[in-house]
Amino acid sequence: MEIRPATDDDWPAIWPFLHRIMADGETYTWPRDVTEDQARGRWLAPPPARVLVAVDDDGTVLGTAKLTPNQLGPGAHVANASFLVAPAAAGRGVGRALAEHVLDLARALGYRDMQFNAVVATNTRAVGLWRSLGFAVVGRVPEGFRHPREGYVDLLVMHRRL
Template identity: 70%
Template sequence: MLIREATPGDWPAIWPFLHRIVAAGETYTWPRDVSEEQAREMWCLEPPGRTVVAVDDDGTVLGSAKMNPNHMGPASHISSASFMVAPEHAGRGVGRALGEYALNWARTEGYRAMQFNAVVETNTRAVALWRSLGFEVLGTLPEGFHHPVKGYVGLHIMHRRL
């Protein structure tokens, strides 16, 4: 698996799984009916952000991540990131590879920590992955997310020093 900077030519491969994940409404705080144009604008970042794709040997896009400052000004030393793995490629280590890449990127860019603002508590695979990469839950916003099946569930704020 190779992780590289995303190009405009990768968007047609990212959009189908990004759209499916967001429309399912189980893990992202984005509007479930997000348009392709809105999604591209929110996902494909300009510097100081970065958007990458994980691809296999034949160039198939397996997943994508975006990394960016979490805040501006005097809080711009804290990074954040978001991740999406194509469901048909889940369980192959794509999320872990993207997470490790994001942490290395943040260290190289001089960030002091990484914070995830909204990890849905019922997304147990993601919570377990981030914990295994050294993140801790700083707090949980009770009923901060309306899950389509489980109703109102918490949103974790997760953090890791770099």
């Protein structure tokens, strides 16, 4: 697996699984009916964002990640990141590889910390991955997410020093 910067040419491969994940409504606070243009603008964000893709040997996009400052100005030393793994690639280590790459990139770019603002508590795979990479839950928004099957569930704020 190779992890590299995303290009505009990667969007046609990212959109189908991004769209499916958002439409499922289980793990992201995005609108479930997000349009392709809206999603492209949000995911392929301009600098200082860094957008990456994980691809297999034949160039198939397996997942993608976006690294941005969590806040602007005096808070810009804390990174934020978002990750999406194509459902067909789930369980193959794509999320972990992207996460480790993004953590290294964030350090290299001079970020001091990384914070996730809205990890859905029922997303146990993601919560487990972040914990295994040294993230701790530093806050909880009770019933901050309306899950399509579970009803109102908590959102976690997770953090780690870099």
